[in-house]
Amino acid sequence: xxxxxxxxxxxxPRRRELLRRAGYAFEIVESGVDELIRAGEGGEEFALxxxxxxxxxxxxIRRDAIVLAADTIVELSGRVLEKPVDAAEARAMLAALxxxxxxxxxxxxxxxxxxxxxxxxxxxxxxxRELSAAEIEDYVASGEPMDKAGAYGIxxxxxxxxxxxxxxxxxxxxxxxxxxxxxxxxxxxxxxRPRE
Numbered sequence: 001x002x003x004x005x006x007x008x009x010x011x012x013p014r015r016r017e018l019l020r021r022a023g024y025a026f027e028i029v030e031s032g033v034d035e036l037i038r039a040g041e042g043g044e045e046f047a048l049x050x051x052x053x054x055x056x057x058x059x060x061i062r063r064d065a066i067v068l069a070a071d072t073i074v075e076l077s078g079r080v081l082e083k084p085v086d087a088a089e090a091r092a093m094l095a096a097l098x099x100x101x102x103x104x105x106x107x108x109x110x111x112x113x114x115x116x117x118x119x120x121x122x123x124x125x126x127x128x129r130e131l132s133a134a135e136i137e138d139y140v141a142s143g144e145p146m147d148k149a150g151a152y153g154i155x156x157x158x159x160x161x162x163x164x165x166x167x168x169x170x171x172x173x174x175x176x177x178x179x180x181x182x183x184x185x186x187x188x189x190x191x192x193r194p195r196e
Contacts, residue, residue, distance in 0.1 A: 003188045004112070009058040009069035014155060014174045019068075022177050023191030024184075031057040031069060035082070043075035044121045047107035052116050059111035066189050070108040072174045074150030076100065081150045090140045093151040098131035098161075102150065104172045108180050110187055118183045122176040124167030126154070131161060 006026040008019055019026060031054035037046050054069035074081040076096055084090035104126055109119040144158065145151035152158030154165075154172045168176045181191070 005065045006189050007058055007062055007065045007067045009054045009067050012174050015070060018170055018175045018177055021196040023193045023195050025192045029058045033057050037080055043073045043080045044105050047071045047073045047105045048121050051107040051109040052119055055109040055111035060114045063113045066187050067111045070106055070175050072106040072149050074102055074104055076102040083147055083149055084151045087140050090145040090151040091136055094136045097128045101125055101127040106171045106176055110183055122171045122179050124165055124171045126162055127164040128161045129163045
């Protein structure tokens with residue numbers, strides 16, 4: 001039995017689904033934290049800071065709960081690709097990713113009593129096949145890229161562009177479940193039902 005309630009500090013439907021399928025019972029409380037990269041900040045550093053800030057923002061108002069927050073970034077040749085601001089930026093990101101290998105970093109943080117208790121960044125490497133301009137245009141028109149770092153979703157039509165993934169696939173979706181589950185267990189949070 002869990003000693004504390006678990007809160008997921010995320011609006012991401014993908015994280016929600018991954019955590020639910022892993023068997024956890026949780027409440028969702030969005031952090032409201034602005035995701036702004038600082039000058040000179042690397043991808044892993046940015047993701048870790050964002051995860052910690054999100055966890056702390058929610059933990060400050062729900063001090064009794066265990067708060068899990070995460071942040072996912074896509075990095076190509078040292079450049080962080082955030083969520084595209086418009087269709088033109090989504091097209092440019094997809095064109096840059098085509099035929100190349102990029103890094104996906106998902107960092108997660110666990111907070112309790114307004115303090116970060118645990119945090120970690122997990123890295124996967126994703127390789128795209130070459131993409132035609134028509135494929136990119138069709139994908140952008142679908143709307144799928146618009147709320148995703150790097151302008152694609154591995155759990156949707158974006159999977160068609162991927163030829164290889166090194167590292168956890170669920171990490172690319174937004175939450176490395178095995179690593180997060182191990183961290184939650186260290187803080188007394190266990191799944192309430194078997195994993196789906």
